[in-house]
Amino acid sequence: MGSASWPVDAPEARADQSHLLAIVNTPQILTLAGPARPRIGPEMRHLAIVEDGAMIVRAGRIETIGRRSEIEIPSDAEIVDAEGRIVLPGFVDAHTHPVFAGTRADEYEQRTEGATYAQIAARGGGIRSTVRRTRQAGEAELLESASRYAEWFLRGGTTTIEAKSGYGLSLEAELKILRVIRQLAAKRRLRYVPTFLGAHEIPDEYRGRIDDYVAVVIHEMLPRVASEGLAEYCDVFCEPNVFPPDRARAVLRAASDLGLGLRLHADQFTPDAGAYLAAELGAATADHLEATTVEGLKALQAANVQPVLLPASVYNLGSTHYPAARQMISLGLPVALATDFNPGSSPTASMPMALSLACTHMKMTPAEAISAATINAAYSLRRGGGIGSLEPGKLADFVIHDCADYRELPYFFGREPARAVYVNGLCVYRHP
C-alpha cells in the first residue's frame, strides 16, 4: 500500500520552513486536545476549549496554542485576525462518494412523487444509473466535476475526506475513479483518503450472476488496486439483496490479505448482519447502522469497530429512522459523523448540515457532534496522530467559523459558516 505515494501524510513538501502564522482575536479555540485515541462516552462532550486564545503555526504545523495573554507573538509572524470568531479543526468527513458523472435530480423528482429509493433501484436506476454515466465519462470530465465538489467540502469547513470509488464496477472504470481521486489529492487543497468500493452494487452485465462479479472484484480488481497503491481501505455495501454477508466477507477478507483496511456499508436497511460481519473481521468502521439492534452495537463495541453515522442520507431519503447515536455513546462506541456525499441518497457535502441533523434528530449534543466530526473521524481513518485536533506538532488544518460560540454551528442551520479554511497552514478557502 503506497502511503508514500499519497500527499496526505507528506504535505511538508509545500510547507516553507519560515512560514509563520499567528491566529489571534478568537473567543474560542476548540482544540479537541486529549488522549491519543478516539473519544468515548462523556469525553465526547469535552472539546478542550481555550478561551480568548492564540495559535502559532510554523511550516504547516501547530507550534503553540494558549491564552492570548500568555503567548508571545513572533514579530515576523503573519497575523490571521479571526475577528471575534471561533477556530476549530477542519472537519474530517469519513464517508463520501465524490467521483461520479451526472446527477440523479430526475430520481429525486420521482421520489418527491412517491417512488422509493428501493423501487428506483429495482428498476435499474439508483447506483446503476450513475454507473452507466460514470463508465462513459473520461478522466478529465470526472476530475472537473469532483474538483467542483471538493470546493463544496472546503466551503463547509472540511479539510479531509475519505473518498470511495464504486460507480465504475469494472476493472477499468474503478481504476479510472481511483486515479481521479489520486489526482484530486495531488492538488493539495482538500486531503483525501481513498477507499475501493468495487462491491457497491451488481452491475447490469452481471445481474443474476453475483458470484461471477464477486470473483472479478476479488481476482481482478483488488490485486490491481493494491499493487498500484490506489486505496487504503476496501468497503462493501453489505445488504441481503445487494452483497449478503457471505459475499461481503469474501471480498473483505481478500482485501485484508492485500493489506487494505476495512469499512462497511452496514445495516442501512436490514439488521444486523453488517454489524456482525464488521465485528468478526475487525473492520475499522461500520457505516450507516440505521437498522442495527443493541446486540449488533454490542458486537461492534466488543470488536473495537467505530460507527460512522450518516444522518444526511436518512434525511434525504425522507426517512425518520436515524441511527441510535445516544445508545451508541452510552455503550462507549467512538461515534464518527460523515456526510455520505453521493448523487443518490445524500447529495450534500456539508458537514455543518450533518452536525445539525445529528443534534436535532439523533440528540447528540453540539460538542458530541463536533468530536464525532473531527477527532473521532480522524482516528477512524488512522489519521488521529496528525489531524482532527489542534495540538502542538499536529498539522495546521483549521477553520475560522462565523460564530462566537461553538453551539451556533448546528443551531444556525442551512448556511455556510466557514470564513477561512487552512490546510497545512495554507489558506485554501476564504469566504468572499
Ligand code: NIG
Ligand atoms: O451510502 N447505500 C449505498 N451507497 C450509498 C448510496 C449511493 C447512491 O445512491 O448512489 C449510500 O447511501
Ligand code: FE
Ligand atoms: Fe455511502
